[in-house]
Amino acid sequence: MTIGIIGGGLSGLTAAALFAKQGTPVTLWDAGLLGGRATSQTVKGFTFNYGAHAIYMGDY
Numbered sequence: 603m604t605i606g607i608i609g610g611g612l613s614g615l616t617a618a619a620l621f622a623k624q625g626t627p628v629t630l631w632d633a634g635l636l637g638g639r640a641t642s643q644t645v646k647g648f649t650f651n652y653g654a655h656a657i658y659m660g661d662y
Contacts, residue, residue, distance in 0.1 A: 604629055611638025 605621045607614045610632030618628045635641055641652050 603627075606631070608632075609638075610634075610636035612640055614638075615640075 604627040605618075607618050607621075607628060607630045610618075610630050614630060614632070615636065615638075618630050621628045630636070632638075639653055642649050643652050644650075
């Protein structure tokens with residue numbers, strides 16, 4: 603049996619890692635980049651952490 607996980611954010615990646623650690627095959631789907639809010643962005647030559655603080659600050 604293969605587990606399918608939709609969403610490659612923090613929760614999806616955690617679930618996938620836990621299943622894989624148990625030896626269960628996992629397929630992970632995400633519409634964007636894996637990592638969700640645990641990614642970074644480069645704006646005008648500067649790299650910014652787009653972490654969980656963006657959730658609490660409303661993306662400001």
